[in-house]
Amino acid sequence: MDEMTAVRELRAEAPAAERAPLLAGRDRLLREATGRTRARRLWGDWRLTAAATAALITAVTLVGTQVLDRGPDGVRPGTGPGYTLELGSAKDLLNDAAATIAAGPAVTARDGQWIYVKSVETNVTDDEPGPQTSEDWKPYDDPKMEDGKAGDDHSPREEYEFLRSLPDDPAKVRAKARAFFYATDETETRPQHEFRALVVVLSRAYAYDPAGLAKVYRALATIPGVQAAEVQDEAGRSAYALYLKNAANPYRDEVLLDPATYLYAGYRSVAERGDVQWSKGDVVLSGARLVTAVVDEKGERP
DSSP, X not given: OOHHHHHHHGGGSOOOGGGHHHHHXXXXXXTTTOOOOOOOOHHHHTTOOHHHHHHHXXXXXXXXXXXXXXXXXXXXXXXXXXXXXXXXXXXXXXXXXXXXXXXXXXXXXXXXXXXXXXXXXXETTSSSOSOEEEEEXXXXXXXXXXXXXXXXXXXXXXXXXXXXXXXXXXXXXXXXXXXXXXXXXXXXXXXXXXXXXXXXXXXXXXXXXXXXXXXXXXXXXXXXXEEEEEEEOTTSOEEEEEEEOOTTOSEXXXXXXXXXXXXXXXXXXXXXXXXXXXXXXXXXXXXXXXXXXXXXXXXXXX
């Protein structure tokens, strides 16, 4: 079980009525998933004009940060609400990410190997909301999760093969992603479905072909309304957040990318407006992926 599955299963706990919009929005987005130098600052990469830079600085939302004791591996779990620096359209960021991924190395695995994932999560709606660190081993090849036997859940091997099969046309990539992670909510719009499916592909790219994974980023760049922000993740690290605005959801569901590699780094659910429970900008749910590796045996750590 990975962190995305753990997030999905939080629905088993009976939430208070006012938390239902959070759980519903989070579930639609996150239920399927759970050697480079530091990337240049995004505003430098995008060559913003002075006027645009002034507008960007005006748009900054900076919230005071409460830092708890450092946890395992020196991370700083529980660093909510953190900060959010809005960056506008994610199109340029995603195309830059595609170029970086395409030029990078492949990550391969073979039948009989395992995918090791270590992550940390804080859910402030839990009875014990402190950060929880978990480890998981999943078989690379798992016939029970392939060929539609588990609905639209897939083994890492099947997900790797999906990436290898992607065409060059972003519209066709989006269509294949919709079929791979099919719609289960009739209220979900096509852009919402495509965004959800593609970011789940990113979150599960434990082993990947660089050319195929780059096509996912390029397809994401063509979805209208995908936005980017610079944020702090659950481990206290800088990250790029991708999100699609949804006026019906009082919480903003974000998928996080590592700013150096552009690979999946975690997720957040952030209050979009204040109410009796939360203030605008509060991070209600946050998870960070700490380690991902291919290992030879279950229980082995990299």
